[in-house]
Amino acid sequence: MTSLFSQEGLTGLIFLVLLGITGSGALVAVTAGRLIRSVAGLLLCLIGVAGIYYFLNSPFVALMQLLIYVGAVGVVIAFAVMLADPNPDKQPARGRNPLMGGLGFLTSGAVFAGLAFLGASTAWKRHMGPPTDSGMAAIGKSLLTTYSMVFELISIVLLVAIIGSLVLARAGREKI
Amino acid sequence: MNLHSEPIRLLAFLVGIIAFAALNAAYLVWLERKVAGHVQRRIGPKEVGPFGLLQPLVDGIKLMTKQVLIPDNIDPILFRLAPPLLLIPAVMSFVTIPFSETLVARDINLGLLMIFAFASINVLGILLGGWGSNNKYAVIAAARGVSQNVAYEIPMLITVITMVMITHTLNLNEIVRQQGGGIFNWYIFRWSANPLMLISFLIFFTCSLAETNRAPFDLGEAESELVAGYHTEYSGMGFGIFFMGEYANIVIGCSLATILFLGGWQCPFGLWPGVHWFLIKLYILIFTVILIRWTFPRTTIYGLLNLSWKVLIPFALFNLILTGAMIKIWPMIFP
Numbered sequence: 474m475t476s477l478f479s480q481e482g483l484t485g486l487i488f489l490v491l492l493g494i495t496g497s498g499a500l501v502a503v504t505a506g507r508l509i510r511s512v513a514g515l516l517l518c519l520i521g522v523a524g525i526y527y528f529l530n531s532p533f534v535a536l537m538q539l540l541i542y543v544g545a546v547g548v549v550i551a552f553a554v555m556l557a558d559p560n561p562d563k564q565p566a567r568g569r570n571p572l573m574g575g576l577g578f579l580t581s582g583a584v585f586a587g588l589a590f591l592g593a594s595t596a597w598k599r600h601m602g603p604p605t606d607s608g609m610a611a612i613g614k615s616l617l618t619t620y621s622m623v624f625e626l627i628s629i630v631l632l633v634a635i636i637g638s639l640v641l642a643r644a645g646r647e648k649i
Numbered sequence: 650m651n652l653h654s655e656p657i658r659l660l661a662f663l664v665g666i667i668a669f670a671a672l673n674a675a676y677l678v679w680l681e682r683k684v685a686g687h688v689q690r691r692i693g694p695k696e697v698g699p700f701g702l703l704q705p706l707v708d709g710i711k712l713m714t715k716q717v718l719i720p721d722n723i724d725p726i727l728f729r730l731a732p733p734l735l736l737i738p739a740v741m742s743f744v745t746i747p748f749s750e751t752l753v754a755r756d757i758n759l760g761l762l763m764i765f766a767f768a769s770i771n772v773l774g775i776l777l778g779g780w781g782s783n784n785k786y787a788v789i790a791a792a793r794g795v796s797q798n799v800a801y802e803i804p805m806l807i808t809v810i811t812m813v814m815i816t817h818t819l820n821l822n823e824i825v826r827q828q829g830g831g832i833f834n835w836y837i838f839r840w841s842a843n844p845l846m847l848i849s850f851l852i853f854f855t856c857s858l859a860e861t862n863r864a865p866f867d868l869g870e871a872e873s874e875l876v877a878g879y880h881t882e883y884s885g886m887g888f889g890i891f892f893m894g895e896y897a898n899i900v901i902g903c904s905l906a907t908i909l910f911l912g913g914w915q916c917p918f919g920l921w922p923g924v925h926w927f928l929i930k931l932y933i934l935i936f937t938v939i940l941i942r943w944t945f946p947r948t949t950i951y952g953l954l955n956l957s958w959k960v961l962i963p964f965a966l967f968n969l970i971l972t973g974a975m976i977k978i979w980p981m982i983f984p
Binding site: 499507509513516532536540548549551552555556 | 759763765766768776777780788791792796798802
């Protein structure tokens with residue numbers, strides 16, 4: 474049993490706190506009755522994930538997580554919620570169909586079991602010492618060399634999304 | 650520096666940063682009221698202390714002793730969560746601001762990115778506060794604030810990317826260090842890197858005005874249409890914290906403009922660099938921000954969004970392409 478105030482104890486405590494933030498955010502996102510609170514829970518969860526990235530010594534990924542997921546995606550989701558129906562009473566009540574709950578549990582259980590099986594069956598290489606260079610330069614190099622195909626494909630997906638939203642936005646207008 | 654002084658240094662910086670943010674919030678309100686007074690041929694606050702200098706203290710006491718009214722029919726959690734959500738990221742951003750070469754709480758390599766990461770959070774404070782208030786004016790104001798923030802974050806980030814392409818670093822102290830040796834080494838006058846540097850600065854400054862919800866872009870707080878804006882339902886210190894967050898954001902925006910374009914703590918003629926130069930430039934910029942608020946009329950929401958999408962973003966993109974071309978082509982022509 475390590476002491477709480479040793480190095481391992483403190484890092485473990487920080488990790489558990491970050492895990493708790495992520496988990497509680499996810500729980501709020503799933504269980505909250507009001508849509509806007511679900512969004513807030515999701516954002517809390519994403520902040521926790523950013524904290525875990527920071528904990529794993531990749532501050533660049535952590536800050537990008539904050540900038541893109543919490544800042545951009547979260548704000549866009551919240552904005553969409555604000556444009557939707559503000560009255561929470563009109564939302565369909567949950568759990569009307571008892572089959573739906575069972576199916577949900579089954580699906581999530583299957584996904585969890587699959588991921589757990591993958592995690593347990595993979596031979597993890599134990600990495601000793603501080604993590605290798607996962608800084609900006611390394612990420613940029615690998616994005617533009619090893620993973621340039623994936624990078625370009627993602628940009629095509631984003632382009633399609635932009636054009637699609639433009640088409641949708643254009644439809645309701647008579648002139649610009 | 651030995652290991653024992655590090656926690657003490659951090660604690661000193663923590664206290665100093667909070668004091669700096671709070672003092673700025675208090676005295677920028679005083680400056681704002683003084684400038685507003687003189688612009689409108691009044692005197693402004695003058696009763697409490699010499700030149701009304703103790704007015705912020707009295708205002709602070711008033712705000713703190715007022716009852717915090719929590720209306721019915723609000724979302725109690727989001728309503729209480731929103732003011733700190735606006736203030737905390739702004740205060741955290743001070744951690745990486747280099748006031749002078751050595752006076753910086755954490756000289757991290759990703760300082761610029763960190764400030765933008767936290768700046769993107771504080772819009773959530775506006776959004777959740779407006780929504781949680783369950784007040785139609787607050788919701789309209791929050792929707793306006795968010796669309797404005799989303800629109801202006803794009804040209805701002807593109808401009809910052811052009812700056813990063815030129816500086817090759819995200820470390821704010823390093824960026825300032827590259828601008829040493831006189832006024833023509835400041836990035837605003839570095840025409841060899843990009844002939845449109847002045848326009849970059851203007852885009853950045855305009856965007857920071859809009860990001861901090863300052864007039865002429867303060868549509869989230871258009872009193873004549875929206876009662877008070879997204880903080881309509883907040884009273885006492887809830888409102889006070891919104892205000893502190895707003896002024897802290899102004900200081901952050903002007904600090905960034907100072908660091909990126911105006912040489913930070915470097916001296917214009919290459920002598921005695923230090924914290925005083927940073928503060929002089931910072932407060933000149935803040936004074937400009939305040940003067941703009943009281944001399945320009947408020948735009949409309951369409952004018953605001955059109956300015957961003959039809960003017961600032963195309964110019965910022967052109968700037969980005971031009972900078973890239975300058976970096977690649979310039980060394981080929983003049984090796």
